[in-house]
Amino acid sequence: MRPLPAPLRAAARRVPRTPEALARLIAALPKVETHLHLDGAVSAETAARLAADAPGSPLRGLPVEEVRRRVVVDRPRAALPEVLAAFGAFYPLLRSAAAVELVAYELLREAARQNVLYSEVRFAPVLQAAEGFPPEAALDAALRGLSRGRADFGADSGVIICLLRPFSAVSREDNAAMAALAVSRAGRGVVGLDVADAGAGDARLADYGPWFQAARAAGLGLTAHAGEAGRPGELEDALALGVDRIGHGVALRESPALRAEVRRRGIFVEANPTSNLRTGAVSSYAAHPLKSWREEGLAVAVSTDDPGVFGVDLNHEYEVLARELGFGPEDLLEVAWAGVESAFVPAAERRALAERFEERARAALESPFPAGRTRSTSERPRRP
Numbered sequence: 001m002r003p004l005p006a007p008l009r010a011a012a013r014r015v016p017r018t019p020e021a022l023a024r025l026i027a028a029l030p031k032v033e034t035h036l037h038l039d040g041a042v043s044a045e046t047a048a049r050l051a052a053d054a055p056g057s058p059l060r061g062l063p064v065e066e067v068r069r070r071v072v073v074d075r076p077r078a079a080l081p082e083v084l085a086a087f088g089a090f091y092p093l094l095r096s097a098a099a100v101e102l103v104a105y106e107l108l109r110e111a112a113r114q115n116v117l118y119s120e121v122r123f124a125p126v127l128q129a130a131e132g133f134p135p136e137a138a139l140d141a142a143l144r145g146l147s148r149g150r151a152d153f154g155a156d157s158g159v160i161i162c163l164l165r166p167f168s169a170v171s172r173e174d175n176a177a178m179a180a181l182a183v184s185r186a187g188r189g190v191v192g193l194d195v196a197d198a199g200a201g202d203a204r205l206a207d208y209g210p211w212f213q214a215a216r217a218a219g220l221g222l223t224a225h226a227g228e229a230g231r232p233g234e235l236e237d238a239l240a241l242g243v244d245r246i247g248h249g250v251a252l253r254e255s256p257a258l259r260a261e262v263r264r265r266g267i268f269v270e271a272n273p274t275s276n277l278r279t280g281a282v283s284s285y286a287a288h289p290l291k292s293w294r295e296e297g298l299a300v301a302v303s304t305d306d307p308g309v310f311g312v313d314l315n316h317e318y319e320v321l322a323r324e325l326g327f328g329p330e331d332l333l334e335v336a337w338a339g340v341e342s343a344f345v346p347a348a349e350r351r352a353l354a355e356r357f358e359e360r361a362r363a364a365l366e367s368p369f370p371a372g373r374t375r376s377t378s379e380r381p382r383r384p
């Protein structure tokens with residue numbers, strides 16, 4: 001990763017480290033979100049609206065607050081499967097072109113609201129597919145929503161196709177079809193390939209190797225969910241796939257050798273602090289290893305994973321970094337910069353994204369910040 005541009009670093013050092021100044025900086029800071037599931041981004045309001053048109057949905061006819069109570073995982077759960085169960089309420093609502101397009105569109109509205117310049121939106125089109133609504137149509141619907149979102153809100157995006165394991169949950173054939181779809185749309189909306197968990201059970205990441213090789217040959221970026229719930233061998237397998245980024249990677253905390261390898265290869269970690277807390281991968285925000293990873297020289301970007309499921313946004317995750325992990329202005333800028341540097345975009349687009357980032361970050365850093373608590377106006381020496 002290229003270092004954060006020096007003028008931005010210098011300007012960040014002048015921002016006071018008060019909670020007020022950091023909150024203002026976070027809101028104004030340009031950001032990039034790279035680990036974001038489309039099916040995890042449905043807000044309770046939108047779920048309630050979609051459920052009104054879904055005859056079989058258990059959420060149909062419920063007030064928004066009740067929908068929120070049922071679908072938002074707002075406190076830590078014992079394990080990942082409990083959180084995956086929350087997705088069960090969303091899937092039946094997303095099996096139409098109109099619904100997928102709407103959720104993709106609203107996702108960019110939320111991005112623009114938070115100064116997120118570029119979002120990478122991932123999903124597994126076979127999970128949205130239904131009778132008369134094939135996976136290709138689900139992808140097209142998402143791309144339409146993102147394209148309309150760009151026109152209306154000015155926020156850019158790319159799609160990552162999410163393969164799923166184990167094969168007992170999503171068949172080898174369905175995974176092969178999704179991988180082929182990703183390759184066929186490479187450079188036309190699709191920017192990367194991922195593999196995520198669709199439920200308990202075993203399927204080695206190595207089984208996905210041929211699809212990852214084909215994606216690489218087509219110019220797609222590669223990432224994999226690995227080391228989230230601590231299955232042994234997962235991170236080694238992800239590295240063997242040749243990934244550019246690792247989703248979560250919490251289990252890296254157990255292996256200095258793997259961290260050294262990740263650093264040596266310049267692999268980015270997509271960290272999702274609130275998601276990791278709510279799924280039980282970390283015991284508290286303060287126990288999240290991302291701070292020590294950065295101190296060791298790993299490149300770490302931060303995302304929400306599932307803003308709808310967890311009821312958070314990206315600004316919240318940056319606030320967590322500031323409040324719970326002691327990140328100052330410079331650290332926050334570096335995390336945002338890691339998002340720019342890790343984005344699955346061609347070189348020319350990365351240059352353009354970096355330029356926009358620098359321009360917007362400069363403006364965010366130049367706006368006047370409230371004086372720190374330690375030097376309020378009443379404490380300043382009076383003029384004689």
Ligand SMILES: [Zn+2]
Binds near residue numbers: 035037196225247305
């Ligand atoms: Zn994820």
